[in-house]
Amino acid sequence: MMQKLPTWADVVLVPLISLLLAAFVSALVLLAIGQSPSEALKVMVEGALVSPYGWGYTLYYATSFIFTGLAVTIAYHAGLFNIGAEGQAQLGGLGVALVCLALPWPHWTLALPAAMVGAALFGAAWAAIPAYLQAKRGSHIVITTIMFNYIASALLIYILVEVLRPDGQMDPASARFPAGTKLPTLHEIPGLSLIFTKQVPANVTLFIALAACVVIWAILWRTRLGYEIRAFGKSEAAARYAGISPVKVTMIAMLISGALAGLMAINNVMGESERLLQNASEGAGFIGIAVALMGRNHPLGVLLAALLFGFLYQGGAELGLWTSIPIELRTVVQGLVILFTGALDQMVRMMLGVVFRTRRPQAA
Amino acid sequence: MDYATFLQILDTTVRLATPLLLACLAGLYSERAGVFDIGLEGKMLMAAMTSAAVAALTGSVWVGLAAGILGALLFALVHGLASITFRGNQLISGVALNFVASGITVLIAQDLFGQGGRTPPLSGGARFNAISLPFVDSLSVVPILGPMYREVISGHTFLVYVAAALVPATWWLLYRTRFGLRLRAVGENPASVDTAGVSVIRLRFTAVLITGVLCGLAGAYMSTGLQAGFGREMTAGRGYIALAALIFAKWRPWQALGATMLFGFFQALALRPDVIAKTGLSIPVPALDALPYILTVVVLAGIVGKAIPPRAGGEPYVKER
């Protein structure tokens, strides 16, 4: 029989302890390859958190992770494990590129809404097929979304090489977007430019991401749609009894999820690289899984977890620059966080349960 | 396409299908026992690195092979711990372990060899060399079949023949032995096994560890048979293709052979744009790359027969009152 933990312990302590365990195992890995964990942490903190410049990168990564984390979150509440955020984000990039290259945009305030529509539509469209197959044919969405990730990267290679690549260019990438699509970075925003005195990649998309957190929270816990999504995610049979359409909820939840993943492309494709590159999403779709699990599938948690992973990504890059620790360390940490928060959570609860059991008699 | 080219492509098919087949059979054991494993990729990658690294250090491919199996077993053990002992989410555990493997292989290889996460190129006794089957020369004169025997059947490395032998062996184990009966039962209805006085946990752990061993073979083949050394992300999604093949084969061993050969054939074709060009069809290479994934989606959609996974798959076993 499982010992029940107090709610606050379950919400706060379980992810925190999972994180500590992941950090601990990572430190062991570093020790095993002859590196100093404390030195590594110092480099990471200095590179990612101490200077506004470091923050500029940390926030840039966090922006992407908020979108993919929210994408995984809303699907999760509908009982769907969307591993396809990566592919959806890649397609979102294609949507952004097509919009940005379609017109000689005069100003970013015009280009941004149009590119957002493009990103969301393409991302949602890529999620729509697995969603439909799950809803109508019962095809396991985990497997189909994995397959769609691979199909997406094959599709993007084809489109970049054969369609979008300008004549005479060697690397598989689209042409540069017109100047009117350039999004202001934090360095260029009045007021914030006092803090961010150097050019940083974090851009206005950050504010869209923050708004997305609020919107997704409101949808999930304040609207009938969110109520239906959560009810369906807990029990499909009961949802049917309550007159909630499984097909409708599956489709809508996955379309929102795909749109969120697609919207990530505003940050990296439009806001940073300003052209569409191969593998533009760089695994951010997968990090969304870690972010959602770590954030306990709550938008506020997602925001905090995205910042943490932003730190991890920027810090990891700094490690690659200044130490002999390979940048892949961050993939290890990412995997460990997913493992401890998503698969070994019962172990963490049991550990905590022991602590709470031994504490109680003393308190009484 | 002439016969010689056709044989060349088939030869490549066999070589490329082997890691898929080993990984696919690996997944078959775990999933038939009711433990989903999308971590085949990570286990292969881990085995590819450990086997190549140890082969490079010791100069013996056999020690390397053992190290590869150990590397994959370690990951299988963690997956078993998470999904069987602690009843965690099997899908998430698999995804997580794939990430850990993707990173840690580079970390270790870089620490050991300092060559950007690669192992040094293997040669001689540090890698598996081609085995020439008997009578290759004398049978060559037989029309059609002779060259086929020489080009396609003969001349592969040890692990290719191991993989081929594992297909009937798996079939026999699954359908003719006590272990197979219990394995299939625990994947369909673990309560039936439990109430019969057989340990569900031990049975599932055994299956997951067999998965580890076979993934070890698959990974070792990648870095010491198919190629001569380890490079980062060298499995390149083969674990997922194997998973696709497993679904395509509806979790049955002979069909797994067919599915992996088919997917291996697509991969072999993708390596020969010249052959495709000659057919007059304009099939882009990325389309061939994507074909296994598209086919899997088609199968999952139930357009060509329904793929019904083992009934208890993905569910941790909890004793009912």
Added chain:
Amino acid sequence: MQGQGTLGRQASAAPFAIELRGISKAFGPVQANKDISIQVAKGSIHGIIGENGAGKSTLMSILYGFYKADSGEILIDGKPTTIPDSQSAIRAGIGMVFQHFKLVQNFTVLENVILGAEEGAMLAPSLSKARKVLGDLAREYELDVDPDALIEDLSVGHQQRVEILKALYRQADILILDEPTGVLTPAEADHLFRILNGLKDQGKTIILITHKLREIMEITDMVSVMRRGQMVATVTTAQTSPEELAELMVGRKVLLHVHKDPATPGAAVLEVENLRVVDDQKVERLRGISLTVRAGEILGIAGVAGNGQSELLEVLGGIAKGSGTIRLNGKELDLTGKFSDGRSRRADGIAHVPEDRQVLGLIMDFSAWENVAFGYHHAPEYQKNALFMDNDAIRADTEKKMATFDVRPPIPTLAAKNFSGGNQQKIVVAREIERNPDLLLIGQPTRGVDIGAIEFIHKQIVALRDQGKAILLVSVELDEIMSLSDRIAVMFDGRIMGERDPATTNERELGLLMAGVGGESA
């Protein structure tokens, strides 16, 4: 049979097949078994009776090695025995037939029988041995099943025989059956009892766990009564009566009848004609049902579980699709299209208390207030504006309903899973009845509900009837059907076998109809 009154003195001479001494087992704060002692004579059929949650299944799970008792002793054939796992139970000669069968659906009968009891690593010798043994057992005990049939192709009754065969193949001397007749027709149950009597004649000991008094009286030699985790009495069956057992089970005199005035039925509210439902496996579960429920009456549907009652509720409640005609207050309902879902049914004035509250009626992880809105989350009074729901309004409404229906504890934010079965059911019933529906569908209203809540829920149903509402009641408990209904329809194999007046019919007549014998409609 002689000397049953002197069993205690015989103990030293002939040891009991099973003796339990002071068994206790707690799950957290819940004491499931408390100091239980029982003696089961060799070669007898011993019944254990008690309400849902009385601790019968826990006790048997301890005996079968599923749980370890916190304290107490188990003696098999007079020898102290520890049973740490199922393997030890099997070795001690104990076989168990669970309420939910533990069979592998896509295995053959033979494969299921040998699973876990194989001889050697190869299957072939075990299979041929089992084929022979099964043939012998079939002849000996009326236990014939096709050894090569797949389980999924067998009827429930035959699947149960496979479970018994599994135990006998393992040479069980003691057979425990947990609620074996819940899914059987009376005819199948009779067959089972013949098998059990045959086994007893061969010297096997049988423990029958049930909550049905009739079975206890019919087949057992001794009966032990459990209440709230304790063994309250063990008596010789021949020397007791159903009334005495019922009283022992619940701890006080039971009102076997609900007090209600005669019905004054009005116009037809629900009219069903030739209703058919085909399930996912293409099996026709409803084969042309026709019935009418009028305002101010309760129509009770009797029948063995699995004869189409669930499907009837589901198609009326908008969960399943069907064909035929359903009219509510004269208006024809959509059975297949856009308006055939639960939301449309609720809008039409149908409320539905489903058979399984934990699977259908509630989201167990949702709080009580979220569950009070369940199915009615589109209701105008629960909305703040076009976009947002008014959670405060739902919470206030929940507090009101909890007070009216005496739900304990009255905390709207508590998750549904943290309420007792009776209080969970009160939340569902409150939600549905307070909607003031024209028609109430109510399935197994008191399954897993304590006695106090049963009376309360029954009163609520009768009160709704007296307000002139139509009620369709489905229950597998014949007592409940007999005492609540104004008319009784009996279902068998997807059809209505006939309608009876509760004042003039009896259990025997209904039992025959439930078995598909007699009846006026084909």
